[in-house]
Amino acid sequence: MRTERERFVVIGGVAAGMSAASRAKRNKPEMEVTVLERGKFVSYGSCGLPYFVSDLVKDVQGLVVYDATFFKEKRGIDVLTRHEVTRIDTQRKLVFARNLEKSKEITFGYDKLAICTGASPIQPELPGADLRNVFVIRTAEDGIILKDFIGEAAPSMAVIIGAGLIGLEMAEALRARGLEVAVIKRPGSSILKMFDDDMAELVEEELKRNDVDVVKNAVIQGFEGDSEGRARLVVIEGRSYPADLILLAAGSRPNSALAKQAELGVAPNGTIVVDERMQTSNRDIFAAGDCVGQKHLITGKDVYIPRGTTANKQGRVAGDNASGRDDVFKGVVGTAVSKIFDLTVARAGLSSAEAVGENYNFVTSTVAHPSHGHTYPNPEPEDITIKLVMDRRTGKLLGAQMVGKIGVAKRIDVFATALQGGMTVEEISRLDLSYSPPFAPFWDSILVAANVGLRKLLS
Ligand SMILES: Cc1cc2nc3c(=O)[nH]c(=O)nc-3n(C[C@H](O)[C@H](O)[C@H](O)COP(=O)(O)OP(=O)(O)OC[C@H]3O[C@@H](n4cnc5c(N)ncnc54)[C@H](O)[C@@H]3O)c2cc1C
Numbered sequence: 080m081r082t083e084r085e086r087f088v089v090i091g092g093v094a095a096g097m098s099a100a101s102r103a104k105r106n107k108p109e110m111e112v113t114v115l116e117r118g119k120f121v122s123y124g125s126c127g128l129p130y131f132v133s134d135l136v137k138d139v140q141g142l143v144v145y146d147a148t149f150f151k152e153k154r155g156i157d158v159l160t161r162h163e164v165t166r167i168d169t170q171r172k173l174v175f176a177r178n179l180e181k182s183k184e185i186t187f188g189y190d191k192l193a194i195c196t197g198a199s200p201i202q203p204e205l206p207g208a209d210l211r212n213v214f215v216i217r218t219a220e221d222g223i224i225l226k227d228f229i230g231e232a233a234p235s236m237a238v239i240i241g242a243g244l245i246g247l248e249m250a251e252a253l254r255a256r257g258l259e260v261a262v263i264k265r266p267g268s269s270i271l272k273m274f275d276d277d278m279a280e281l282v283e284e285e286l287k288r289n290d291v292d293v294v295k296n297a298v299i300q301g302f303e304g305d306s307e308g309r310a311r312l313v314v315i316e317g318r319s320y321p322a323d324l325i326l327l328a329a330g331s332r333p334n335s336a337l338a339k340q341a342e343l344g345v346a347p348n349g350t351i352v353v354d355e356r357m358q359t360s361n362r363d364i365f366a367a368g369d370c371v372g373q374k375h376l377i378t379g380k381d382v383y384i385p386r387g388t389t390a391n392k393q394g395r396v397a398g399d400n401a402s403g404r405d406d407v408f409k410g411v412v413g414t415a416v417s418k419i420f421d422l423t424v425a426r427a428g429l430s431s432a433e434a435v436g437e438n439y440n441f442v443t444s445t446v447a448h449p450s451h452g453h454t455y456p457n458p459e460p461e462d463i464t465i466k467l468v469m470d471r472r473t474g475k476l477l478g479a480q481m482v483g484k485i486g487v488a489k490r491i492d493v494f495a496t497a498l499q500g501g502m503t504v505e506e507i508s509r510l511d512l513s514y515s516p517p518f519a520p521f522w523d524s525i526l527v528a529a530n531v532g533l534r535k536l537l538s
Pocket residue numbers: 090091092093094095096115116117118124125126127128129162163164165195196197198216217218245334337367368369370385386387388389390416
């Protein structure tokens with residue numbers, strides 16, 4: 080029956096979806112807010128999945144921020160898990176969902192709708208990709224399936240297809256579980272293609288130090304299974320790798336099928352087209368998170384850099400605008416950080432390859448400088464390696480990459496801030512950064528990198 084209260088329906092209940100729902104309810108408590116999520120869990124950090132699989136996080140509940148009961152009781156938001164939306168009728172403003180537990184169809188009317196359906200792992204169409212022990216890692220359910228398999232089948236050899244941040248975080252997780260691990264990278268670039276090759280090499284050395292076999296330039300032909308439907312071999316031109324656990328970590332693609340069905344604008348790369356207000360081509364429908372793209376604040380171009388932190392911010396903007404406020408999401412500078420064994424790797428802005436692709440006249444400089452003051456006793460003084468990509472014409476920073484053991488994660492945020500503020504390398508070299516021996520040398524590695532970069536720019 081038609082209710083008089085304004086209705087906001089959100090499809091997808093993780094980072095973007097729960098941010099949108101919570102924000103709208105906070106702004107407009109009288110609004111009826113309903114979240115439809117096809118999985119069993121909502122409001123959890125997929126980013127913690129590697130630590131759940133490694134068993135650092137024992138229980139999947141350790142990844143969950145709040146559950147459906149909390150949202151109902153404390154925030155007044157109806158969260159329906161195991162409800163998959165199958166269709167949107169934009170004329171009648173209806174959403175059709177299937178209750179997956181009861182195989183029942185339910186219809187929800189909306190005044191405002193947010194599509195926060197995220198992304199799905201890319202599943203290469205390879206022979207044997209449907210074998211039983213071929214896994215993906217995206218949702219909490221994926222994490223449970225993989226962890227249960229490790230516990231029950233006690234696999235000893237894992238092959239990870241893909242050498243991006245998730246693939247490498249998972250390499251660490253599987254090594255922690257005692258498996259032998261090979262990481263397979265397709266031809267065309269080094270591991271971690273968002274980093275320059277010389278920086279990625281530092282990570283590759285760390286992988287080798289931790290007995291991870293890195294196989295580059297590999298064209299996978301398929302997976303061979305046994306009579307029980309279990310994969311046993313990864314077949315690469317002329318070679319094969321034994322595996323009793325295969326993890327596909329070759330990137331993700333936006334879930335935009337519902338948007339296409341509803342005839343909303345969808346870009347050629349599959350992202351749902353939104354403006355700065357996260358509004359789709361239909362004024363009552365918003366979209367946010369891994370199902371949409373972003374504007375790159377350095378190049379001004381549309382990009383697809385799916386991140387949990389971005390999904391939360393975009394969801395909040397969608398929720399604001401769906402509940403009558405006026406908010407915008409300006410864009411990203413591609414900031415990322417990850418722990419890979421004992422190293423922290425981080426980046427913001429453009430890599431050299433990206434700067435080439437954007438036709439910048441640029442110069443790079445690399446320094447290695449200690450993470451803290453020499454007067455502070457530290458059993459293992461560690462250098463941070465910093466590479467800057469700089470615009471020769473304007474003197475502005477275009478990008479920064481860092482690899483080190485201590486103090487990398489927060490230092491990259493200084494560069495991210497500088498990039499977002501459009502600072503020149505000279506301006507960065509004059510920043511008033513904090514100093515105390517336990518945390519930094521007199522000349523912080525950021526300032527040293529900027530000074531060295533400046534000399535390179537002026538030479
Ligand atoms: C292993 C791993 C590590 C990561 N580490 C980091 C990190 O360190 N830092 C970082 O910033 N990001 C990280 N990410 C990325 C981050 O998790 C995502 O960017 C974030 O989860 C995106 O949130 P989202 O809400 O847009 O989409 P999702 O998390 O994909 O959530 C979308 C939800 O929509 C639901 N859904 C889809 N279609 C329907 C439908 N038709 N009906 C109902 N429900 C539907 C899905 O079930 C899903 O639960 C990591 C991701 C993974 C997998």
